[in-house]
Amino acid sequence: MKRDRFYRRLFEIVPGALTWGTIIGLFVFAFIRPVWVAIFVIVFDLFWVTRMLYLTTLLVFAYRRLAREKGINWIKRCEELKPADGLRYAHIYQAVLFPVYKEGMEVLKASLDALIHSNYPKDKMIVVLSVEERAGAEPWENAIHLSDLYKNKFFHFIVTRHPDNLPGEIKVKGANATWGAKMLRDFVDSRKIEHNHVVISCFDADTCAEREYFGCLAWHYITNPDRNRSSYQPIPVYNNNIWHARSIARILELASSFMQMIETMRVEKFVTFSSHSMSFKTLVDVGYWPVDMISDDSAIYWKCFLHFNGHYTVIPMYVTVSMDVATEKAIIPTIVKQYKQKRRWAWGVENFPYVMMGFRKANKIPLLQKIRRAFNILECHYTWAVWAVIVTFIAPLPLLFGGGLFRQTTIGYNLPSVSAALFRVSMSTLFIFIFITVKLLPPRPPDVKPQKRIIMILQWFFSPLVAVVLGSTPAIDAQTRLMLGKYMKFQVTSKHRHVPK
Amino acid sequence: MKSIDKIMRAIAFYTALVIFLALLPIVLSYALGYKIDYKKFKIYKTGLIYVSSHPAGASVYINGKLHNELTPMRMEELKPGTYKVEVRREGFYPWEREMEVRPNMVTKADRIILFPIAQEMQKVAASEIADFAISENGKIYYLTRYGLFKSDLDGGTLKKLSGYSEWPKNIIGKKFSPEMDKLLYFDKYKVFVIQLDAGKTQPKGGEPAKIGEVFVSPDLIVDVFWYPGSNYIMVVSESDIKVVELRDGALNRNIASIYKFNSSPQGVYYNEDAGILYFTDKKSGALSNEDRCLYKLELKDNFFENMMRMLVKKDTDNGYEKR
Numbered sequence: 014m015k016r017d018r019f020y021r022r023l024f025e026i027v028p029g030a031l032t033w034g035t036i037i038g039l040f041v042f043a044f045i046r047p048v049w050v051a052i053f054v055i056v057f058d059l060f061w062v063t064r065m066l067y068l069t070t071l072l073v074f075a076y077r078r079l080a081r082e083k084g085i086n087w088i089k090r091c092e093e094l095k096p097a098d099g100l101r102y103a104h105i106y107q108a109v110l111f112p113v114y115k116e117g118m119e120v121l122k123a124s125l126d127a128l129i130h131s132n133y134p135k136d137k138m139i140v141v142l143s144v145e146e147r148a149g150a151e152p153w154e155n156a157i158h159l160s161d162l163y164k165n166k167f168f169h170f171i172v173t174r175h176p177d178n179l180p181g182e183i184k185v186k187g188a189n190a191t192w193g194a195k196m197l198r199d200f201v202d203s204r205k206i207e208h209n210h211v212v213i214s215c216f217d218a219d220t221c222a223e224r225e226y227f228g229c230l231a232w233h234y235i236t237n238p239d240r241n242r243s244s245y246q247p248i249p250v251y252n253n254n255i256w257h258a259r260s261i262a263r264i265l266e267l268a269s270s271f272m273q274m275i276e277t278m279r280v281e282k283f284v285t286f287s288s289h290s291m292s293f294k295t296l297v298d299v300g301y302w303p304v305d306m307i308s309d310d311s312a313i314y315w316k317c318f319l320h321f322n323g324h325y326t327v328i329p330m331y332v333t334v335s336m337d338v339a340t341e342k343a344i345i346p347t348i349v350k351q352y353k354q355k356r357r358w359a360w361g362v363e364n365f366p367y368v369m370m371g372f373r374k375a376n377k378i379p380l381l382q383k384i385r386r387a388f389n390i391l392e393c394h395y396t397w398a399v400w401a402v403i404v405t406f407i408a409p410l411p412l413l414f415g416g417g418l419f420r421q422t423t424i425g426y427n428l429p430s431v432s433a434a435l436f437r438v439s440m441s442t443l444f445i446f447i448f449i450t451v452k453l454l455p456p457r458p459p460d461v462k463p464q465k466r467i468i469m470i471l472q473w474f475f476s477p478l479v480a481v482v483l484g485s486t487p488a489i490d491a492q493t494r495l496m497l498g499k500y501m502k503f504q505v506t507s508k509h510r511h512v513p514k
Numbered sequence: 515m516k517s518i519d520k521i522m523r524a525i526a527f528y529t530a531l532v533i534f535l536a537l538l539p540i541v542l543s544y545a546l547g548y549k550i551d552y553k554k555f556k557i558y559k560t561g562l563i564y565v566s567s568h569p570a571g572a573s574v575y576i577n578g579k580l581h582n583e584l585t586p587m588r589m590e591e592l593k594p595g596t597y598k599v600e601v602r603r604e605g606f607y608p609w610e611r612e613m614e615v616r617p618n619m620v621t622k623a624d625r626i627i628l629f630p631i632a633q634e635m636q637k638v639a640a641s642e643i644a645d646f647a648i649s650e651n652g653k654i655y656y657l658t659r660y661g662l663f664k665s666d667l668d669g670g671t672l673k674k675l676s677g678y679s680e681w682p683k684n685i686i687g688k689k690f691s692p693e694m695d696k697l698l699y700f701d702k703y704k705v706f707v708i709q710l711d712a713g714k715t716q717p718k719g720g721e722p723a724k725i726g727e728v729f730v731s732p733d734l735i736v737d738v739f740w741y742p743g744s745n746y747i748m749v750v751s752e753s754d755i756k757v758v759e760l761r762d763g764a765l766n767r768n769i770a771s772i773y774k775f776n777s778s779p780q781g782v783y784y785n786e787d788a789g790i791l792y793f794t795d796k797k798s799g800a801l802s803n804e805d806r807c808l809y810k811l812e813l814k815d816n817f818f819e820n821m822m823r824m825l826v827k828k829d830t831d832n833g834y835e836k837r
Contacts (some may be wrong), residue, residue: 055545059537067530074522278523423547423562426620431545 020373022498024366028391029496032398032489039407047415051424054408058435061400068275069442075274075331076449079248082331087228088132097235105234106168106206107227108139108197108213108293112175112189115148116218118155120337123253124221125163127335133227139169139200139211143193147177147184171196179304184502187302187309190215194293194301201293209241211293215302215310219253219337220288229332230290237328241298244314244327245290246283248273251338252455256465258340259347260472264479265355266338267450277329282389285314285327288334307501308361315364318386319371323378335455352487359491360501362394398492401484408432436477443473547618549591559617560591565601567626572603585626599623606630638669644681647688647697655697655708657681662708662723675710675723682706687737691744692786696760698728698747700738705729705749707760728767729758739784739791741813748813750793752778755811773811780806789813 043050091102109128113121121142128138140163142156156172164170175192182188194213201211212234216222226247234240251258251266258266276283285291287310296302299313299320306312318325339354341347368390372383411419412428419425447470454469494501543550549560565574566586574581576589576597585601592615600610606628613621638654639646645657648667655675656663662676682701690697697708706727713722733751740747741757749756753775759768777796784791791811 052542052546055541056538059534059541063530063534063537066533067526070526070530071523074519074526078519278519421620421622423560423618423620424545426562426564427545427547431541435541 017370021366021370024369025363025498026496028362028365028394028398029492031391031395032492033496035395035399036402036407036489039403040410043407043410044414047411047419048422048424050407051411051415051419051428054403054411054428055424055431055435057400057403058408058432061404062435062439065439065442069445071275071278072271072449073445075248075277076452078277079274079331079333080452082229085225085229087225087232087332091228091232091235094232094235097238100209100235100240102231102235104207104210105231106137106139106201106211107133107230108141108201108211109222110141110143110190110193110197110213110215111218111220112186112193112215113142113144113148113152113156113218114186114189115145115152118159120219121155121159124216124219125159127221127223129163129166130224131222131227132224133231135166136168138167138227139171139197140167141171141173141193141197143173143175143189143196145177145189146174169200171200182304185304185307185309187306187312188304190309191301191304194296197293198297208294208297209292212245212290213293213296214288214290216288216334217336221253221335222247222288223333223335226330226332226334229330233328233330234292239324239326241292241295242317242321242325243291244285244317244325245330246273246277246285246327247288247290247330247332247334248277249287250333250335250453252333252335252453253337254340255338255455256458256461258338259344260468260475261344261479261483262338262340262347262351263469264472264476265351265483267446267453268476269358270453271446271449277331280326280329281385282393283327283329284311286310287336289313289327291317303367306363306367307357308363311361311364312367315368315371319368319375319378322375323382323386348482351483355483355487356491357501359394359397359488360495362390362488362492362495365390365394366495394488394492398485398488401480401486402489404436405481440477443476446476447473544590547591559594561594561615561617561619561621562588562590562592563597563599563613563615563621563623564588565599565623565626567601567603567609567628569603569606569628572601572606572628575600575602601626601628603628639663639665639672645685645688645699647690647699649690649694649697651694655710657685657699662725673722676708676721676725678721678723678725686735689738689740691740692742693744696740696744698738698740700735700749702734703731705731705735705738705747705758707747728760729756729769731756734778736779737782737784740786742786742789748784748791750779750782755791755793777806 039050039053094102111121111124125140128140129135142159144152144156153174160170160172171193173193173196175189179188179192197213201208212230214222214230230245233245237243248270250270251263255263255266273286276286289310291313295317299316302309303312303316314325314327339350341350365387369387372378372387375383408428412425415425450469450473457463457466491501539550543557547560547562548557550557563576564586565588570585572585574583574585574587574589576599578598581587581589594615594617597613597615598610599613600608601623602608607630609626609628611623613623615621639656641656641658641660641663643656643658647655649655652667654665654667654669656665659679660677661674661679663672663674665672682699682704684701685699686701688697688699695709695711697710699706699708704727706725709724712724713720728747729749731749731751733753736750736752738747738749745760747758747760749758754771755773757770757772761767775795776798780794782791782793789812791813792808793811794806794808796806
């Protein structure tokens with residue numbers, strides 16, 4: 014037990030120590046060995062540029078795939094399917110679980126309306142609203158009201174209240190989702206529906222699934238022989254309020270959508286993110302979402318991965334779910350909100366100690382696979398935390414602190430021009446981002462002026478500035494907290510929908 | 515993932531990897547100052563020369579060979595050694611120097627100033643000029659045998675200020691007053707002042723400028739300075755330092771001798787901003803004329819006004835004289 018605690022702390026310290034070791038090391042070496050730091054910066058810049066080019070290429074592939082699959086009538090495809098392992102389209106129930114905190118009526122209503130507009134048979138859909146008890150009376154009353162409005166439109170509509178302070182739980186979304194899933198199980202069992210026939214989608218309260226989402230999900234579920242060893246990940250876009258959000262927030266959320274699109278092309282590294290779906294049987298088998306971790310979306314993947322000894326994958330689905338951009342009316346509150354949201358995402362680094370502790374006991378997972386996956390988590394969080402710092406703050410240090418002799422060396426002289434040239438090459442990827450942004454944009458609401466389209470394009474030229482402010486710092490913050498054992502609490506990103514006049 | 519996507523992704527990945535691995539030695543060797551000789555499979559150290567000039571856009575010859583770029587420019591991948599660098603631009607004197615290129619180092623010929631070859635001179639004013647003075651506010655004053663004239667710096671908008679033409683033959687110095695409303699000039703024994711804005715105070719039809727002799731020194735004048743306010747001048751002669759008050763009437767002008775030299779000064783300097791006069795003088799009682807000290811006299815605010823007020827009050831001859 015004591016040993017376990019030691020290892021857990023060790024694995025908690027590793028990511029932060031690596032990040033801080035890199036930053037402090039480079040800072041110190043900028044004084045004593047400026048040439049080494051200059052070489053490191055150039056190698057890193059080149060690595061970053063080629064990585065950007067590579068990832069942008071993957072983004073183009075993912076976008077092409079998304080565009081190609083947009084016109085598919087998935088329901089029709091499902092109907093044409095032959096039974097697989099005795100499973101037929103007609104068997105599949107879609108359960109949609111919304112863990113609710115204090116999200117307003119208008120937010121939840123839009124999400125439920127999106128389900129109504131879906132082309133999946135509503136008599137095969139179960140909706141669960143799991144409301145946090147600690148959120149107070151109003152969300153609960155809202156949920157009851159929504160239940161009255163929508164209960165006759167689906168196969169079943171469950172409204173439940175997640176009690177506060179259940180043993181073993183901390184105040185996280187995963188605990189609420191788990192409670193909701195248990196209520197769903199009670200219902201499913203009462204109707205003697207096989208768990209294998211239920212696909213559960215855990216959606217943020219603001220998630221609006223596109224029309225074909227559930228058809229696409231059902232098709233992938235039926236055709237996948239490893240359906241119970243897979244999660245199903247849509248592409249999250251932030252279209253709900255994108256026209257009314259601040260530029261800085263738009264850039265960050267679009268970048269996160271792009272990153273998810275890129276990840277769909279890297280299946281071996283793919284991990285569930287935000288709203289996702291999975292077999293209800295699998296969820297019950299692994300014991301639901303973790304109730305003591307903030308990043309429940311990725312943690313459930315790792316829980317399944319460990320449970321099935323590494324035989325677990327995420328199936329990318331080229332359909333979108335639309336969510337809200339975390340934004341406020343003024344710029345500073347928007348930055349603060351984005352910072353907190355990104356820090357919560359970066360807290361996904363808690364998966365590293367969780368996975369490493371799991372790997373210690375999981376003897377059936379091949380060592381090479383363990384190393385590769387642990388490296389993937391570490392590399393992802395490490396580069397997230399250090400890249401903007403290296404490119405913007407470390408790069409000029411040799412020139413600032415290297416002294417006159419360093420500035421007289423060829424590398425001292427060439428460092429700014431080489432860095433600038435590589436930066437210009439990386440900026441060329443912006444044109445791809447702009448193109449895909451324009452393509453993914455929802456129709457302009459009538460209360461938004463047409464010239465805002467131009468801002469949607471020009472905003473990308475501020476992205477290096479945004480990257481400096483909100484690129485690395487939330488990740489460094491999260492890793493430092495984990496390293497110091499100052500664990501984060503779940504902070505809900507408040508969602509306020511713009512209501513046109 | 516569809517297999518076609520898998521293949522495309524593999525192609526993208528390996529292309530990126532190849533690009534990275536191929537560019538890494540090229541970028542690093544370039545940044546570090548190494549040159550790769552692909553034919554001989556050899557790497558050698560180089561240095562570079564950086565040349566910038568004012569004005570920019572000059573041609574650079576390295577060991578007699580013209581370089582493509584104009585200044586500011588850099589010549590890279592130079593083998594260590596000595597290079598003859600010449601910077602040339604038409605209409606300017608060429609610049610050249612032997613420069614030592616060291617391995618992995620930058621040799622700079624930075625901010626070279628190219629001096630223009632003298633162009634054909636342009637005549638500003640054609641009249642017979644005895645002397646001239648140029649003010650800080652961009653005017654030229656001509657002291658000619660036909661009178662006093664004023665023009666812009668290019669000789670334009672010439673205007674006659676006075677018909678006065680009795681200019682001394684050997685003017686030693688000329689100085690504009692701090693308020694730019696007067697110009698003093700002096701020869702060995704006399705100090706003259708031109709009131710440049712006299713026209714403002716005179717009835718219509720009068721000359722714009724008024725010229726007058728303000729002081730005649732019994733001893734050789736070393737230098738003359740303006741005191742702030744344009745109403746006093748300090749005349750440093752071989753025997754003493756006198757302060758002369760300027761009033762409209764040349765008669766009844768207050769003159770005070772504020773210091774008497776033990777021997778004629780070798781140097782005088784007046785710091786206008788600080789109001790300090792520096793001068794050399796022999797120590798009192800010293801035998802040798804070479805045994806001089808440097809003194810300073812702080813002429814604080816209102817020094818002369820107070821002095822003159824005292825003079826009027828006492829109306830005595832204690833070192834002050836009246837003319």
